[in-house]
Amino acid sequence: MSRATVYLNLLFLLILGINQTVSGQIVYDNGAGGAAGIDDAFSSDTDTGIYGADDFSVLFNISVTGVEWTGVYAFDGTPPATDDFTINIHSDNSGSPGAILSGTAAGDNVNRTDSGVDVVGFDVFNYSASITPFLITPGTTYWLSIFGNTAGEGDDWLWGIDNGVGNSQISNDLGSNWSAANHRMDFRLNGIVVPEPTSFGIIGLTVGALVFVRRRGIVGPQERERSTKRSTPRR
Numbered sequence: 001m002s003r004a005t006v007y008l009n010l011l012f013l014l015i016l017g018i019n020q021t022v023s024g025q026i027v028y029d030n031g032a033g034g035a036a037g038i039d040d041a042f043s044s045d046t047d048t049g050i051y052g053a054d055d056f057s058v059l060f061n062i063s064v065t066g067v068e069w070t071g072v073y074a075f076d077g078t079p080p081a082t083d084d085f086t087i088n089i090h091s092d093n094s095g096s097p098g099a100i101l102s103g104t105a106a107g108d109n110v111n112r113t114d115s116g117v118d119v120v121g122f123d124v125f126n127y128s129a130s131i132t133p134f135l136i137t138p139g140t141t142y143w144l145s146i147f148g149n150t151a152g153e154g155d156d157w158l159w160g161i162d163n164g165v166g167n168s169q170i171s172n173d174l175g176s177n178w179s180a181a182n183h184r185m186d187f188r189l190n191g192i193v194v195p196e197p198t199s200f201g202i203i204g205l206t207v208g209a210l211v212f213v214r215r216r217g218i219v220g221p222q223e224r225e226r227s228t229k230r231s232t233p234r235r
Contacts, residue, residue: 032185040183041158042183056143061193073150083108145175
């Protein structure tokens with residue numbers, strides 16, 4: 001195998017490694033700890049008129065494609081036959097949720113499983129849903145709001161929280177006039193880390209250098225030795 005072929009194989013493995021690194025499923029975790037970590041839940045439901053939201057920021061360009069979160073149904077503790085969730089990503093407006101940048105009416109297109117954990121006397125459910133892909137950039141504050149619609153049901157939906165340690169906000173009028181709640185809402189973002197253009201530039205330069213090596217006939221010691229043997233006439 002020629003040295004250039006080895007380099008090309010290494011380059012392929014590098015590209016494959018970058019792809020595997022950047023395409024991991026969970027790209028952001030708000031740190032509440034999931035079903036086993038939350039210690040309370042807070043209403044975020046059209047039926048009550050109360051919405052919850054929490055802020056987040058990232059270190060890399062990320063294309064968000066899905067969300068995972070937890071919640072409970074209160075106060076009968078009976079989940080509805082079908083859910084009706086809306087998932088929004090907001091801009092930041094002076095430390096509160098601003099305009100909706102990306103909105104997904106997930107409806108009942110949500111995976112719901114009983115976690116087997118109880119909090120404040122209710123079963124905690126795990127949820128996951130795909131959202132409209134949205135690119136979030138580093139150095140920018142965003143807000144995530146999730147709310148259900150349990151109109152006509154016996155229970156309201158409450159979002160799982162880590163009580164008293166976060167920067168969440170609540171709205172008592174369907175997404176307007178936000179105020180501090182100081183919880184940490186439980187959620188994780190799924191998606192793909194988008195490499196910076198410089199990463200692709202390095203790969204392009206490497207490929208270009210290999211092409212230059214091949215065209216100029218620059219070979220290593222082993223190739224040079226084989227070439228010499230082939231050019232020496234037999235006696």
